Amino acid sequence: MKTIRIGAGAGFQGDRIEPAVDLARRGELDFLIFECLAERTIALAQQARRRDPASGFDPLLERRMRAVLPHCAANGTRIVTNMGAANPRAAAALVYRLAREMGLSTRVAAVTGDDVLDRIGCHLLEETDQPAAALGERLVSANAYIGCGSIVAALDAEADVVICGRASDPALFLAPLVHSFGWAMDDWTRLGRGTLVGHLLECAAQITGGYFADPGFKDVPDLARVGFPLAEVSADGNAIITKLPEAGGMVSRATCIEQLLYEIHDPARYFQPDVVADFSAVTLDEVGPDRVAVAGASGTPATRQLKVSVGYHDGWLGEGQISYAGANCVARGRLALDLVRARLVDCHEHVHEERGELIGLNSIAPDRMCRDSKPNEIRMRYAARCVDEATATRIGEEVESLYLCGPAGGGGATKSAREIIGIASALIPAEQVVTSYEIMEGQDAPA
Known part of the structure; x- marks a missing residue:
């Protein structure tokens, strides 16, 4: 059965770079995913873009791409990331220029459309039950959590690097699976399983022992060299979570359970832009050293309401x-x-x-x-x-x-x-959020 190897290159903006380089160099990955955005991160990025229209993307973007692009190009590993933050197009243009500087023919795409500042005013804020417009000049940003649709389209267009802004964290991982396996966007079971894979990988070392470690209670080997996780995903959406053999840290049923429960309110209804995932019947089994098989996720149709971070x-x-x-x-x-x-x-x-x-x-x-x-x-x-x-x-x-x-x-x-x-x-109807992608080429990637 065909499997896709997909790795986590970062779990937050300030994450370590070395474990991602290790995965890019010897992980035999199909995809490497960098998840670097938090709620406040993108608001701060929008502020930076207001001060300088050429900025607004992840400050570590250049360092990360310089470190991994040569390995990814050599090994056929494609990259998906939300490091575009408030300015995906400028981020993609930068990566395009870096690739050319390094002599790589890397095809880079930018996914846009998550910025909904111009249409959030009439929508109610959950915290105050007042329209966002009531904030007046205090309003800085409004970014919808988009799904995987335009990321998939960019991958279908043979992009080697896809850079977006405020996508849902699991959607970054779901998109390569939809693209690779040709899943239908109403195959709720497989979308739910792909969302589970994304949720387990999205925090990087959190599932390989980094956030798990508690000396004397939950000891983790060689934590100084903790590696980032990867998943071997089959066409049915079930997967094995693992890490590189020589990397530090550990993958166990316990580390996977802690990450499974992370940020989950109702495990039977995990709301995502593409699907409402159901993790209530998930099974986790240790099938070898640092190898945990995960199965049993499912899903139901998405609500067609997107969360907006204001x-x-x-x-x-x-x-x-x-x-x-x-x-x-x-x-x-x-x-x-x-x-x-x-x-x-x-x-x-x-x-x-x-x-x-x-x-x-x-x-x-x-x-x-x-x-x-x-x-x-x-x-x-x-x-x-x-x-x-x-x-x-x-x-x-x-x-x-x-x-x-x-x-x-x-x-x-x-x-x-x-x-x-x-x-x-806030919530916004999905039909009010139109995303698209563009490939950086020549004049489309200004200096």
């Missing part, structure tokens, strides 16, 4: 941190917090909310803090969401001033002020 300006974050160590460090840290709050009292009308904490004592679970705890060191952090940049800047300045105007022994102060991008969700 980004909006939500003020400014001002933050400062300073460390205290040795005897009585907790009391000195608390005094430092009291001093900062007292000195910022005149800023209250410019502050939406504030938070002060002692990292190492109460920053993660403040309601469960051990009152008798006497750590050897703590780090005071004070942060506030502010109306304007000036107030946010002052937050950090007041913390930094504790060097000489606060408790004894403070050190290692840091400060920052940055714009906050909030994220909201």
